[in-house]
Amino acid sequence: MTEEVELRPQLQEQLARLQQLQQTLQAVMTQKQQLEIEASETDKAVAELDKVTDQTPVYKSVGSLLVKSDRQTLLAELKERKELLGTRVTVLGRQEERTKERIKELQEKLQEKLRPTSSAN
Numbered sequence: 866m867t868e869e870v871e872l873r874p875q876l877q878e879q880l881a882r883l884q885q886l887q888q889t890l891q892a893v894m895t896q897k898q899q900l901e902i903e904a905s906e907t908d909k910a911v912a913e914l915d916k917v918t919d920q921t922p923v924y925k926s927v928g929s930l931l932v933k934s935d936r937q938t939l940l941a942e943l944k945e946r947k948e949l950l951g952t953r954v955t956v957l958g959r960q961e962e963r964t965k966e967r968i969k970e971l972q973e974k975l976q977e978k979l980r981p982t983s984s985a986n
Contacts, residue, residue, distance in 0.1 A: 886967055886971065893957055897961060908947065911943050914940050918936075
């Protein structure tokens with residue numbers, strides 16, 4: 866009986882940790898998805914800039930304004946942005962995998978503690 870009473874706070878703590886990890890995983894996955902969308906949009910912008918010449922007027926969005934810019938400068942900025950986004954997506958992917966592993970380990974521990982131990986009888 867005392868063992869059951871002692872386990873309850875520990876189980877509650879582990880369940881709370883599991884919920885926290887699941888929320889973290891959801892946040893990481895959402896952020897990763899948003900960055901992947903932004904990377905895709907950046908690719909589309911680069912593709913459009915590749916279709917025009919250096920003499921074609923191009924503009925970039927700065928806040929709520931469109932500002933005339935140089936095509937080569939924009940291409941360089943977009944490619945740098947794409948590289949940064951790729952790095953962040955990679956980092957978030959690793960964090961996602963680590964979080965999934967931690968969730969799996971914690972779920973296994975919880976299942977082990979919740980299994981009935983009456984098989985010894």
